[in-house]
Amino acid sequence: AQTVTQSQPEMSVQEAETVTLSCTYDTSESDYYLFWYKQPPSRQMILVIRQEAYKQQNATENRFSVNFQKAAKSFSLKISDSQLGDAAMYFCAYRSYRDDKIIFGKGTRLHILP
Amino acid sequence: DTAVSQTPKYLVTQMGNDKSIKCEQNLGHDTMYWYKQDSKKFLKIMFSYNNKELIINETVPNRFSPKSPDKAHLNLHINSLELGDSAVYFCASSPGGQGGEAFFGQGTRLTVV
Numbered sequence: 001a002q003t004v005t006q007s008q009p010e011m012s013v014q015e016a017e018t019v020t021l022s023c024t025y026d027t028s029e030s031d032y033y034l035f036w037y038k039q040p041p042s043r044q045m046i047l048v049i050r051q052e053a054y055k056q057q058n059a060t061e062n063r064f065s066v067n068f069q070k071a072a073k074s075f076s077l078k079i080s081d082s083q084l085g086d087a088a089m090y091f092c093a094y095r096s097y098r099d100d101k102i103i104f105g106k107g108t109r110l111h112i113l114p
Numbered sequence: 115d116t117a118v119s120q121t122p123k124y125l126v127t128q129m130g131n132d133k134s135i136k137c138e139q140n141l142g143h144d145t146m147y148w149y150k151q152d153s154k155k156f157l158k159i160m161f162s163y164n165n166k167e168l169i170i171n172e173t174v175p176n177r178f179s180p181k182s183p184d185k186a187h188l189n190l191h192i193n194s195l196e197l198g199d200s201a202v203y204f205c206a207s208s209p210g211g212q213g214g215e216a217f218f219g220q221g222t223r224l225t226v227v
Contacts, residue, residue, distance in 0.1 A: 035215050045218035100145045102216050104157040
């Protein structure tokens with residue numbers, strides 16, 4: 001069975017600095033998606049970034065980028081120029097091409113220090 | 115225009131009661147889900163439907179019964195509510211087949227007293 005592991009329950013970063021959130025996953029499949037979701041205090045789940053496993057190029061969305069290492073099964077999220085609005089829970093998630101199940105890690109709570 | 119909407123947003127009820135949460139999506143997606151988020155923020159899949167057909171049923175007590183009248187709606191009915199059912203329940207949808215990310219509703223905070 002697939003698993004997603006986020007080893008950092010909480011992290012803090014100074015405003016305007018860069019922070020990296022870690023995620024590893026376990027799968028025997030070769031085709032899948034990986035996602036990072038953000039959950040602010042409003043509890044809305046917001047997609048931050050997505051990566052398809054067949055794409056070697058790392059996905060980027062403005063200040064958010066990933067470091068996708070397929071062989072190592074690692075998918076970290078880098079947030080540049082951190083802003084107060086980035087404070088939230090961040091979830092790493094996995095979805096195989098084979099079925100509809102989307103599996104989430106336990107999340108990392110990110111604090112932004114002014 | 116809300117893509118995935120669920121009602122109600124908050125639900126407070128007594129142990130032993132029966133309650134329902136409704137979900138609707140206007141994205142034309144084939145797949146819909148129910149997730150449970152516990153007090154530690156862990157998101158666990160409960161059910162997945164594809165075109166009104168139950169695809170995934172994780173080990174959820176049979177007091178929980180999903181119903182999909184059409185592919186745009188997936189409701190969750192809970193019988194004989196227990197204290198441990200208190201959580202936030204999220205509805206989500208995604209494209210079927212090799213679809214990508216899930217789009218989430220705003221969640222329903224269920225409190226059983």
